[in-house]
Amino acid sequence: MNDLRSLGAKLLLVGVVNALAVYGLVATYAVRDWGIFVVLLVATAAVDYVYFGRRTLATRYLLPGMLFLVVFQIYVVVYTAYAGFTNVGDGHNLTREQALSHILAVSEKRVPGSPPYRVQVLAGPDGRLHLLATDPRGTTTLDGEPVAGAPADHRVLQLRDLVSRQQEVLALRVPVEGGSIRTEDGSTGYIARPTLRYAGGQLTDATTGTVYRATERGFFESDDGRALTPGWREFVGFDNYVRAFSDERLRAPLLSVFAWTFAFALLSVLTTFLLGLVLALALNKEGLRGRGVYRSLLVLPYAVPSFLSALVWTGMLNQSFGFINQGLLGGADVPWLNDPTLAKVSVLLVNLWLGFPYMFLICTGALQAIPGEVVEAARIDGAGAWQLFRRVTLPLLLVSTGPLLVASFAFNFNNFTVIYFVTGGGPNVPEAPITLGSTDLLISMVYKVAFGGAGREWGFACAMSTIIFLIVAAISAASFRRTRALEETYA
Numbered sequence: 001m002n003d004l005r006s007l008g009a010k011l012l013l014v015g016v017v018n019a020l021a022v023y024g025l026v027a028t029y030a031v032r033d034w035g036i037f038v039v040l041l042v043a044t045a046a047v048d049y050v051y052f053g054r055r056t057l058a059t060r061y062l063l064p065g066m067l068f069l070v071v072f073q074i075y076v077v078v079y080t081a082y083a084g085f086t087n088v089g090d091g092h093n094l095t096r097e098q099a100l101s102h103i104l105a106v107s108e109k110r111v112p113g114s115p116p117y118r119v120q121v122l123a124g125p126d127g128r129l130h131l132l133a134t135d136p137r138g139t140t141t142l143d144g145e146p147v148a149g150a151p152a153d154h155r156v157l158q159l160r161d162l163v164s165r166q167q168e169v170l171a172l173r174v175p176v177e178g179g180s181i182r183t184e185d186g187s188t189g190y191i192a193r194p195t196l197r198y199a200g201g202q203l204t205d206a207t208t209g210t211v212y213r214a215t216e217r218g219f220f221e222s223d224d225g226r227a228l229t230p231g232w233r234e235f236v237g238f239d240n241y242v243r244a245f246s247d248e249r250l251r252a253p254l255l256s257v258f259a260w261t262f263a264f265a266l267l268s269v270l271t272t273f274l275l276g277l278v279l280a281l282a283l284n285k286e287g288l289r290g291r292g293v294y295r296s297l298l299v300l301p302y303a304v305p306s307f308l309s310a311l312v313w314t315g316m317l318n319q320s321f322g323f324i325n326q327g328l329l330g331g332a333d334v335p336w337l338n339d340p341t342l343a344k345v346s347v348l349l350v351n352l353w354l355g356f357p358y359m360f361l362i363c364t365g366a367l368q369a370i371p372g373e374v375v376e377a378a379r380i381d382g383a384g385a386w387q388l389f390r391r392v393t394l395p396l397l398l399v400s401t402g403p404l405l406v407a408s409f410a411f412n413f414n415n416f417t418v419i420y421f422v423t424g425g426g427p428n429v430p431e432a433p434i435t436l437g438s439t440d441l442l443i444s445m446v447y448k449v450a451f452g453g454a455g456r457e458w459g460f461a462c463a464m465s466t467i468i469f470l471i472v473a474a475i476s477a478a479s480f481r482r483t484r485a486l487e488e489t490y491a
Helices: 002-030 034-052 057-083 096-106 159-164 166-170 239-246 248-282 291-303 306-316 323-328 340-369 372-380 385-413 416-422 442-452 458-490
Strands: 108-110 117-123 129-134 140-142 174-176 179-183 188-194 196-199 202-205 211-214
Touching (some): 002 034, 034 057, 057 458, 096 108, 129 179, 159 166, 248 340, 291 340, 306 416, 385 458
Antiparallel strands (some): 117 129, 174 179, 179 188
16 A cells, blocks of 8 residues: 555656656747757656666665756856857847847838828737738728638737737738838837848848848948847857956956955955854863853854845944944044955955854864864873864864865855945946956956946856856865865874
8 A cells, every 4th residue: 555655656746747847848949948958858857767767766866966956056057158158148138030030120110101000909819919900091901811800719909918918019010012011009000111121141221221241249230340239149259268368458457356356265264264263262161151152142143144244234334324433433434345455354354253153163063073082192292282282173173174164265255245235346446447346256246247237248257157166166176185185194
């Protein structure tokens, strides 16, 4: 009986997974998103094979985690790296076919003197839209074919439907002599004719004779450099990476941001670890009264969401009304967040407040895990307090906390939260060719390139994200190698 219930539950679960997968496959096939289509297909086949196979028992427990790893980690990294080789961004979000269609539609102009048409937008039995047009002479046509009126099996779209399907309505065209009937409001129409004509892979302006040719930059451009918008997504190779390192205007700000990012991550790890270690050592003494209360109080900053703490600190550091200037410094006018140097000190202090409880917790656990026999043996051999700490406690502590310090460095290298909520990356650097501030890290600079400027350069931002990933991966690999050597020494 239990076997039947287990089989039924497995069939139900796998059936739900397959149903969702089929829906996803149909949806991705409809929009020709082949990357997601292939991933879904392979994942579905793997689920069916593993959960119905006879020799795949162990894999059943690993497969969900592996699939989530592929979807939320590997796929994201691979797609980001791929986007870094394209020009995707504002003005380059469409395919070439979509961009061409949009340019031709926008180029349509009303034919001078064309009479107005009374129109209705109809939805057929299959859901497709049709245009019912009546000319000034009273002749009614449905998609260009004469009819007596609206067919009985067609439904007239009301205002709410017209709004929800606006793009489809704007795309309706009924070819007539001299152009096409189109409508913008679903009630009146006119004859329009495109001023641009597409033939032989190029666009020609019928009024001026200007020829626009497709270029590698993802635009239709004329010989004098004028471009038609929008453009389209185009593979640009290493152009984004070359720009990051060869653009004279961008090189100096980028190197400055990289140096500050490295310094911020390193100083954040050192300061939080040292403070956490000192507090852990102070509260590690047996018989200390109120030790549990002190430990609970020290963990409180870690229990508060980091963005809330960052916002509170932003208010406290305000130059005119902040508690630090007004309450602690007697009304001083210290520009904590407006001076480039003080702003960097401020974000380091805020990050110290946010990070030391974590280091305090891991150091407390690591200290308690050190065997008492080792410490006692060192004391018997005549080791003083400093020698005991430097020769025994600290090395054993680093063996346990080394991987966590590497992870903390990687986290702070991309610590977007504290920068965004405390300084917003400011104060601004006016001479930089992109929106950039004195406290911006590489990750916050990437955010501004992708979402903060007037022109959102997602391809360039993805290239920068890939560079950050490679830097963090290289530093982490080297640090883990050093940690492994430390473990082998003191194992």
